[in-house]
Amino acid sequence: MKRSGIASIKARKGKDRLVYWFVCLFSFLAMIPLFVILYNVISKGYKNFNLNLFTKGTPSSMDALMAKMNGEPIPGGILNGITGSLLIVGMAILFSVPIGLSVGVYLSENRKHKFARIISFLADLLQGMPSIVIGIIAYAWVVKPLGGYSALAGSIALTIMMLPMIIRSTEETLKMLPQSYKEAGLALGSSYTNVVFKILIPSGFGGIFTGILLAISRVLGETAPLMLTALGASVVNWNIMEPSSAIPLLIWDFYNDPNLVEMVWSSSLLLLIVIFLLNGIAKIVARKWKV
Secondary structure (H helix, E strand, O other), X not given: OHHHHHHHHXXXXXXXXXXXXXXXXXXXXXXXXXXXXXXXXXXXXXXXXXXXXXXXXXXXXXXXXXHHHOOOOOOOOOHHHHHHHHHHHHHHHHHHHHHHHHHHHHHHHOOOOHHHHHHHHHHHHHHOOOHXXXXXXXXXXXXXXXXXXXXXXXXXXXXXXXXXXXXXXXXXXHHHOOHHHHHHHHHOOOOHHHHHHHHHHHHOHHHHHHHHHHHHHHHHOOXXXXXXXXXXXXXXXXXXXXXXXXHHHHHXXXXXXXXXXXXXXXXXXXXXXXXXXXXXXXXXXXXXXXX
């Protein structure tokens, strides 16, 4: 009996080791594409990653051609894309955060209601909707009625994309909070509104803020909905009712111009750095304010 028990333990340990090394192997294989992408973007993007990238607008195709013929760096930068992304994503944050928080609180507090289940289902459906479809919807809802492309239309398209993630992160975070938080606040005479906004949301700040940052990271690189709403602009434009550029839109434009294709890599590198920073901040916040 002892020998059979020892053999059984050894067999289980052997299986555990085998599964562990399989997991390590497949994890490494899954990381290879990421390392290849990072290597290509960094090795090709650093050449035009300079001060001009942040301070000048996009160069013309002729200027880029002349610079290439003279062996010089491509003049100009992506200032119009940077300002456009800040404007469009900034407005999307202003629109999506209040709505997403409100809906998330409603779902967490009324999870058994039929209407809440319908909203939750629609949020999940919206989460999986292709971005190009959202762009078409924003085009029909905003661009056509306003009579033209605009930064406002682009921000509404991104708002629709951000909402499901903010709603879900708010709902799940508030569900994880102890019920005693709400009971204690109500027992002390606080109104339901004060309990929600002064106790529950601050207590779940880490999870909620992480969801917001991840939603921003998701929409920063979106191109398709902006092509149908913001369209793009070759100059810096702060008017929300006029067409505006964005970094993803510039990457698409550079890709289609053989003289500017080198700018694809520097623009992609900047976008990659911003997204990595946002994800890093989300990790730090989630670790510090863990529910």
